[in-house]
Amino acid sequence: KAGVTQTPRYLIKTRGQQVTLSCSPISGHRSVSWYQQTPGQGLQFLFEYFSETQRNKGNFPGRFSGRQFSNSRSEMNVSTLELGDSALYLCASSWREGSEQFFGPGTRLTVL
Amino acid sequence: KQEVTQIPAALSVPEGENLVLNCSFTDSAIYNLQWFRQDPGKGLTSLLLIQSSQREQTSGRLNASLDKSSGRSTLYIAASQPGDSATYLCAVRAGGTSYGKLTFGQGTILTVHP
Numbered sequence: 135k136a137g138v139t140q141t142p143r144y145l146i147k148t149r150g151q152q153v154t155l156s157c158s159p160i161s162g163h164r165s166v167s168w169y170q171q172t173p174g175q176g177l178q179f180l181f182e183y184f185s186e187t188q189r190n191k192g193n194f195p196g197r198f199s200g201r202q203f204s205n206s207r208s209e210m211n212v213s214t215l216e217l218g219d220s221a222l223y224l225c226a227s228s229w230r231e232g233s234e235q236f237f238g239p240g241t242r243l244t245v246l
Numbered sequence: 247k248q249e250v251t252q253i254p255a256a257l258s259v260p261e262g263e264n265l266v267l268n269c270s271f272t273d274s275a276i277y278n279l280q281w282f283r284q285d286p287g288k289g290l291t292s293l294l295l296i297q298s299s300q301r302e303q304t305s306g307r308l309n310a311s312l313d314k315s316s317g318r319s320t321l322y323i324a325a326s327q328p329g330d331s332a333t334y335l336c337a338v339r340a341g342g343t344s345y346g347k348l349t350f351g352q353g354t355i356l357t358v359h360p
Contacts, residue, residue: 138289167348169348169350176350176351176352176353177335177337177350178350179347179348179349182347190347192347224289224290226290232277232278232339233295234280234292234295235280235292235337235348236292237282237289237290237291237292238289239288239289240288240289242287
């Protein structure tokens with residue numbers, strides 16, 4: 135069974151640009167969560183989707199948004215990038231809300 | 247607001263030693279607790295998931311316990327090996343009105359030297 139895949143794996147952007155990251159969950163999983171990992175703040179929850187609905191949202195500004203499609207694939211978008219957005223963005227999937235989460239390899243975003 | 251603390255922040259042990267990693271949380275209204283390992287530059291690998299109604303879970307050389315009333319969990323690693331070197335993270339999933347949100351500790355960096 136294929137694991138969680140994230141694309142792209144690496145991304146370099148400049149301040150003010152926007153970016154879209156993609157996550158494909160494990161087949162059969164309907165819940166997708168997104169996290170931001172930085173050396174200073176550690177792992178922080180961004181949002182969680184289940185059956186195309188956002189179920190939970192972390193404490194991030196409105197520049198961070200996401201969506202989930204009918205095939206459970208998910209995208210997250212960050213607009214007006216800031217230097218502080220440089221981080222490893224991790225996606226996790228689970229078959230339902232609250233069940234064991236399985237993580238993808240992450241997308242390393244660098245904002246210059 | 248849930249806060250998760252992991253002690254120690256770093257641990258270095260010789261191969262073969264048994265060790266315990268600690269995780270504490272401030273709000274006992276949890277749904278479950280999950281232990282992960284993360285290798286440098288990689289994503290997280292799930293190790294064990296304990297539901298709030300359970301006391302412990304075992305997988306191979308790993309054993310995780312949960313004491314919800316005192317807000318603590320431990321991860322016991324038996325007969326450590328160099329391949330166990332990684333950062334270990336515990337994550338608490340909220341229950342009640344905040345169902346679903348996962349809060350992570352800062353992690354314990356484990357080094358097992360031959």
